[in-house]
Amino acid sequence: MFPRTLLCLAIASGSSAALADTVWLKNGDRLTGTIKLFDGGKLLLQTDYGGAITLDWNKVATLESDRELLVKQGDFIGERAKSLQRSEDGKVILANGEEPKMVELASIQQILKPKPVLEDFVWKGNVDLSFDYKRAEKDTDDYDVDFKTQARHGSWRHNAKGGYNREYQNKVETTDNWSAEYALDHFIDEQWFWQGRLEYKHDNVEDLRRQRTVGTGPGYQFWDNELGAFSLASLANRTDHQYANGGKENFYALSVKWDYNRYLVGKNFELFSSGEVGKPLAGVADYTLDAEVGLRYKVTDWASLNMKAQKDIVSGSEGEIDETRYTIGFGVGW
Incomplete structure (x- = not known):
């Protein structure tokens, strides 16, 4: 035996x-x-x-x-x-x-490894959640959910991201907004690509209630590997604003988008940043900025802790915005 x-x-x-x-x-x-x-x-x-x-x-x-x-x-x-x-x-x-x-x-x-139907299909992404409950002179309840995902097949790359933020102070709603964006990249060669994108933002509290942006333009992928990725895109956009009083305006603008992440210490930490800065071609607004920077710590193969700082600016328009948010939370990735 x-x-x-x-x-x-x-x-x-x-x-x-x-x-x-x-x-x-x-x-x-x-x-x-x-x-x-x-x-x-x-x-x-x-x-x-x-x-x-x-x-x-x-x-x-x-x-x-x-x-x-x-x-x-x-x-x-x-x-x-x-x-x-x-x-x-x-x-x-x-x-x-x-x-x-x-x-x-x-x-x-x-x-x-080949995948069924789409042989070279690669899909990755993450969902981050944070909650803040404060009980003091001002009771604060803050909820924040963000997602970002990317899928690559052949010369095409699909990018989607979105977020939802809601905050109460002493049971009075002070923040209630959500956003979603989809961008499609077509790679001309290994690094140059052409991007088309659609973005929508909705706010139930601020004077600037709705923002819709459609844009297109060239981009360049500096690198994209197991240690991280970095790309820039230069876009020509049309943006439509709708205000709480019913007023509307639209303008054309040029913008630069970036998307960066870098894994550190044996891929246990991830430094990331993404955003867009734009300059209207007319005098409707001085400039716009929507950016985030953060650090993610990998607890397991799929779970992580994260810290983020987010900045949203619309300067020089009827409904000016200047918001900064800091969040700490947890998330899942794939």
Whole structure:
């Protein structure tokens, strides 16, 4: 009985080793684990001994995997590889059941696990919540919910975000607003893209009740990898304002949007900032600003704590706004 148990353990151990992905580095080191993603010059390897390890692609000599992976080279068309086989330094063999294909590592732009229907579909996002209950001379109840999500397929990227904020002081409503935005990016090459976006803001308390903005323009993706992302977009916009007294106005403006995040300390912390600053082409308003900056601490693979500062300014118009909010809360991410 005992020898048979040892035999079963040996077989199981050998099977586990065979199923592990292997990465050989140019310095002679060999790492085993599961290849999760390669994008933006960074290879993410999930290991049992060190968690998620991020490797510079230019330090990789070759690699192998028994799993089916989608390998993209230089364009937006991916090739399914039934497995990756070790080759000479700087190359890897794609095995597809036909004649094996040897490719240069330098030519590979992305490696990821194929998804059904949309093979190269990548979806990420987070939802942040914060609540503030204060009982003093002025009782304050403050609720804040924000979400942000992004989906990428081929040369298209979908971006959506929104938020809801409500506050009471001594049971009197002092803040009640929500916003939503959708932007669609079409990548012309690996870094340049064209964006079209639609944004709507609604406020039940301030004089400026509704803001609608439609815009389009070019953007540039400086980087987007496992360690973070940074992009800028320059847009030409039309904005419509509607006020509490029934008045309306519209104007055209130029704006610059940014979206930045950077993972720190082994991806336990995330520094992030996003926003938009705009200048109307007519004298309707001096300038507009809608921005946030924050820090997120990862408690588990999906849960996090966050601190944020948000600024919203509409200067020089009939319904001027100058609001700053600080929130601390928790969230979930994927």
